[in-house]
Amino acid sequence: MHFGRHISGQFNVELESIRTHVLTMGGLVEQQLSFAMQALHRDDVELAKKVIRDDHKVNAMEVSIDEACTRIIAKRQPTAKDLRLIMAIIKTITDLERIGDVASKIAQGAIEAPSAKDQKFHVSLEPLCRQAITMLHQVLDAFARMDVDAAAEVHKLDDKLDAEYEAVIRQLMTYMMEEPKNIPIILQVMWSARAIERVGDRCQNICEYIIYFVKGKDVRHLGEQSLDDALK
Amino acid sequence: MHFGRHISGQFNVELESIRTHVLTMGGLVEQQLSFAMQALHRDDVELAKKVIRDDHKVNAMEVSIDEACTRIIAKRQPTAKDLRLIMAIIKTITDLERIGDVASKIAQGAIEAPSAKDQKFHVSLEPLCRQAITMLHQVLDAFARMDVDAAAEVHKLDDKLDAEYEAVIRQLMTYMMEEPKNIPIILQVMWSARAIERVGDRCQNICEYIIYFVKGKDVRHLGEQSLDDALK
Numbered sequence: 001m002h003f004g005r006h007i008s009g010q011f012n013v014e015l016e017s018i019r020t021h022v023l024t025m026g027g028l029v030e031q032q033l034s035f036a037m038q039a040l041h042r043d044d045v046e047l048a049k050k051v052i053r054d055d056h057k058v059n060a061m062e063v064s065i066d067e068a069c070t071r072i073i074a075k076r077q078p079t080a081k082d083l084r085l086i087m088a089i090i091k092t093i094t095d096l097e098r099i100g101d102v103a104s105k106i107a108q109g110a111i112e113a114p115s116a117k118d119q120k121f122h123v124s125l126e127p128l129c130r131q132a133i134t135m136l137h138q139v140l141d142a143f144a145r146m147d148v149d150a151a152a153e154v155h156k157l158d159d160k161l162d163a164e165y166e167a168v169i170r171q172l173m174t175y176m177m178e179e180p181k182n183i184p185i186i187l188q189v190m191w192s193a194r195a196i197e198r199v200g201d202r203c204q205n206i207c208e209y210i211i212y213f214v215k216g217k218d219v220r221h222l223g224e225q226s227l228d229d230a231l232k
Numbered sequence: 233m234h235f236g237r238h239i240s241g242q243f244n245v246e247l248e249s250i251r252t253h254v255l256t257m258g259g260l261v262e263q264q265l266s267f268a269m270q271a272l273h274r275d276d277v278e279l280a281k282k283v284i285r286d287d288h289k290v291n292a293m294e295v296s297i298d299e300a301c302t303r304i305i306a307k308r309q310p311t312a313k314d315l316r317l318i319m320a321i322i323k324t325i326t327d328l329e330r331i332g333d334v335a336s337k338i339a340q341g342a343i344e345a346p347s348a349k350d351q352k353f354h355v356s357l358e359p360l361c362r363q364a365i366t367m368l369h370q371v372l373d374a375f376a377r378m379d380v381d382a383a384a385e386v387h388k389l390d391d392k393l394d395a396e397y398e399a400v401i402r403q404l405m406t407y408m409m410e411e412p413k414n415i416p417i418i419l420q421v422m423w424s425a426r427a428i429e430r431v432g433d434r435c436q437n438i439c440e441y442i443i444y445f446v447k448g449k450d451v452r453h454l455g456e457q458s459l460d461d462a463l464k
Contacts, residue, residue, distance in 0.1 A: 056453070059452070060453075063450050063452060063453070066450065067450070070316070073305060074311040074315055077309040079306040083302060083306055084302070087302055087322075090319075090322065091326070094323070169419075177412045180408065180412050183409055183415075187422075190419075194423075194426070220291070220294075221288070221295070
């Protein structure tokens, strides 16, 4: 894939290498989220611990990609589209790192509330978490191909995730009212639900960086309609 | 204030202008947070609406500072400390924008639950919110002077905010158990508490960017001890 034909071969190799690292980081984050969900639903404390243990790998990738971006700016003095790619990457990895934190948070929930009774509450998170993982998978795919249309599609998926989140919270709230003694446990599950819902927002951010890179337009803070207009 | 003496006068003027904009943005965000808290405690729906209305100003500043940073990189090709300043600014404004979102969220809570009864629950947020505003104020001050020691001090304040947050959640949980019919309203207050607690994390991020700029060390994801060591 060539981003701008004017750039030198070596520069191109370096940019490609950074892009590959971002995709590797994204794959790791997706795996972390997927393992965290499995840990929650299979009551697997060992897997949950592994997720928490591996979070430092995600963090380390963020720091090293950030360094590589700063280095390439200083050394190669990129402009125009090359610079936009680097800016998009710097922002993308921040969101990926935070999604990694969400995985740890879910895993922590699996460790703190591993009893069979709690499973009933955890079950409600499954479709939500699955949707978030799908959204992340698709946005990484859009990033790999720098596909604006795919990014715009993923952006729209967040409404579905929000609706699912609202349903989960309402369901958990009825559990709370039925048995107030379960409130502390259910609150933990609600925090996890909230964190998963935020994954959707972070995926939307990444969609916006993809659009920024390809179209050169900053579409943050616009509504869906204005976003569609910007892509025409 | 001079950041690197080798840079041209015009470049220096441009960098200073961006720095000033960041401080203006920080001031606006601090005001938004402060107004949101006032709206919540004085039951002032008009003020709450103003906070929500003004959020777009914060967003617009983020976009325009980001643009200025990209422009200066393309035009001036900064390296070393100048480049680190720009990187620190790009990351700082992301966190400031999210703190602005928190202000809107709190204001939304003030609009949705403005009755006298709800005030009882809102009261518990006051010390938490006040601490968050103090932390934000201090980190902006550290940013203005690029003062590493001040940044390290602010970084430590987050533990206090977390402790206060835990106390608020525990208190609200007892209200929930006493009167389960209040659960939906109290949950709203809890979401606000959670959002305020996250302000502390965002202030910590900004502290880390200040340290990165001044010391050239990326201290993210380190514990407090390692952070102290990095500053020696």
